[in-house]
Amino acid sequence: MYETIREGKASIRIKKVSKISKEMDVFYNPVMELNRDITILLLQQFSPMNLCDPLAASGIRSIRFSKELKYKSIAINDVDEKAVKSIKNSLKLNKINNFATMNKPLKKLNNTIKNNNKISIHNEDANLFLLNSKGFDYIDVDPFGTSNSYLEAAIKRISRNGILAVTNTDTAALTGTYPKACVRKYWSSNKKNYLMHETGLRILIRKIQLIGMQYEKALFPVFSYFKNHYFRIFFQCIKGKRLCNEIALEHGMFNGAGPLWMGSLFDSRLVNRMYASLLKNYNDKNDNTRNSIENNTIINKKLNNSQNNNELLKFLKIIKDESKINAVGFYDIHDIAKKRKLKIIMRKEELIKKIKKKGFKAANTHFLGTGIRSDIPYDNFLTLLRE
Ligand SMILES: C[S@@+](CC[C@H](N)C(=O)[O-])C[C@H]1O[C@@H](n2cnc3c(N)ncnc32)[C@H](O)[C@@H]1O
Secondary structure, three states: OEEEEEEOOEEEEEEOOOOOOOOOOOOOOHHHHHHHHHHHHHHOOOOOOEEEEOOOOOOHHHHHHHHHOOOOEEEEEOOOHHHHHHHHHHHHHOOOOOEEEEOOOOOHHHHHHHOOOOEEEEOOOHHHHHHHOOOEEEEEEOOOOOOHHHHHHHHHHEEEEEEEEEEEOOHHHHOOOOHHHHHHHHOOEOOOOOOHHHHHHHHHHHHHHHHHHHOOEEEEEEEEEEEOOEEEEEEEEEEOHHHHHHHHHOEEEEOOEEEEEOOOOEOHHHHHHHHHHHHHHHHHHHHHHHHHHHOOOOOHHHHHHHHHHHHHHHHHHHHHHHOOOOOOOOEEHHHHHHHOOOOOOOOHHHHHHHHHHOOOOEEEEOOEEEEEEEOOOHHHHHHHHHO
16 A cells, blocks of 8 residues: 655655565655755755765655755666656656656766756666766765765765765664674774763764775765764865865774764854754744634644654754854763762753853753753863752
8 A cells, every 4th residue: 555755845655564664665764854854954055056865765855855955956866676666756746857767877967967857867776876977066875774885986976065964874883782893884982871872973974084085085074963763964075185184183082982083063154054044944834834723724734844843943953052062072960960979960951051150161962861062171060060
C-alpha cells in the first residue's frame, strides 16, 4: 500500500511501512524532516547555487529544494533503480516537468542545463557520479551510517566557497561506544561521558577537515549539530594552504578526547540570519493559521507545519544563543552536582543569570537539556552552584 507524504512544499508517494529501516523499498525517514528544514533555511541565506543530492533516496530533499529555494541547477542521484523511479514519479506528482534523465555520460549535464532542464536525474554510484561531474556549489552527503566512503569525491568536487553538508548516523563509533572503530574510522578517541556528543561532533569535523587539507581545501564548519541519532555539519570550503595550516593549529585534545576540532561549531552571523528568517516565516504562517481558524478552514498540513516549526524554532533559538559563546565543551549541572554530592540543584535559568551577573557568557546548549555552555572557569562555576 502506498501513501502520500507531505513535507515542506513537497509531496512524495512511498510504500507504507511499519518500521523505518534501510531495507525499505525506497528510504524515507520522517525524523529527518528537521534535518531537511535546517538545510533549506541555511541554503536560503546564500545566492542561487548548483545543488547536488548524490544519495537522494526518495528525492524528497531535492524536490523540496526545487520548491523552496532559488537555484541554478539540481542534480539528483541514487545508485538504486527503484529510488530513481520513485524520484521521477515524485517530480511528476509535484508538477515539476522540466527534468532530464541522464543515462551516463555526465558530460551531457551542461547541455541539459542549457536546454532549460535545470533538474537532472542520475542512476550511478555516488563517487563515480561526483568524480565525473564538473563540480557543484552545494553537495549533500547523506548516507546510511558513515559518510567516509563519499568524502574524498565530495571534497574534490565542491567548488570554491561552496557548502559541503555531511550527515553521519554511526553515533556509536563517534561517541566512544566502540573505541577501536573510532580510531579506525575517525583517527581519534572519545570518552564516554556527558560531553561525548560534542566531542564526537568535533572528532568528525577534524576527520573531514584532514581530507580537505590534502586538496588544499579549508573546510570551516558554519553550522554543526547533534540531534536524535545523527551528526550534521555544513562546511564552507575555502581554497588555500594558509587557511589549511590555520585549521591544523586548531586540532587538539579536550578533556581526554581527541584529537578534535577546537574551533567554532557555528558562524553566529549565519545562525542569526537563519533564525530571523524562520521567525518571519513562523509569524506569517501563524497569522495564516489564525485566519484559517477564524474561517473554519483549517487544513491538517498547516497545523503540522506549525508543530514542526515550533520544534525547529526552539532548536534554532538554543543554537543561536549557544553560537555566541566561544567555549569548547559545557557544564552538566546534574553530573557535576552528583559528583560533588550537592543536594540542592539550582534551576538552570537561575544559574545562567548568576553567571552572566559575574560578567561571563552563558547559555543553554543543544547537546544536553541539563547543560550550560559558558566561558566561566570550572572553579567559579562550582562556587556559584554551591551558593
Ligand atoms: C540515507 S538514504 C538518503 C536519504 C535522503 N538523502 C533523504 O533526505 O531522504 C541513503 C541513500 O543512498 C543510496 N546509496 C547507497 N549507496 C550508494 C552509492 N554507492 N551511490 C549512490 N547512492 C547510494 C541508497 O540507495 C539510499 O537511497
